[in-house]
Amino acid sequence: MRALGLRADEADQARLRNEARAASVEAGLRRRDELAAEQHDDVDDDAIEGIRAQLQGRLDRYRRRLDVLQGAERGEVPMSPEYEAALRVRRAVLDAQREELLHRRDVGRLPDEGLRRLERELDHEEGRLPARR
Incomplete structure (x- = not known):
């Protein structure tokens, strides 16, 4: 080519x-x-x-x-409807995980350093998903 x-x-x-x-x-x-x-x-x-x-x-x-x-x-x-649905669900789950981490930090159950490390893990996971259309 x-x-x-x-x-x-x-x-x-x-x-x-x-x-x-x-x-x-x-x-x-x-x-x-x-x-x-x-x-x-x-x-x-x-x-x-x-x-x-x-x-x-x-x-x-x-x-x-x-x-x-x-x-x-x-x-x-x-994109098949099943694939699109799986992406939507995956993103919603990642959002919920982020919210929980922030809540734990806000109530003093997770130090900032731990939050940053766990957010990087979620960012990496989200980065593996295709870009939104």
Whole structure:
């Protein structure tokens, strides 16, 4: 595409990102399987199983998103109603978490330093969400 002077549109870029996300999770799952085959204790077994479930959930989401993107019109970045609802709920939950942290700080149950650290965590989580349209 570069040689021809063409640029990928938003939908193409979204597809590439989701393909890369899925590939990276698949690599993580392969590594998790290697770890599971090694000798370790019950604590490690629990951690390895927890990671498998988490990664599999991500992979399923990325594959569903790719299915939606594959059917998109040229240049369009579609969002399914389920995806939009999940984003709305996620943002509402983050807002409630922030409100609770501020309340705890205001009543003296959370020092400013703790508030800042926890707000950064929430900011990072929110930053992973797509920009609002």
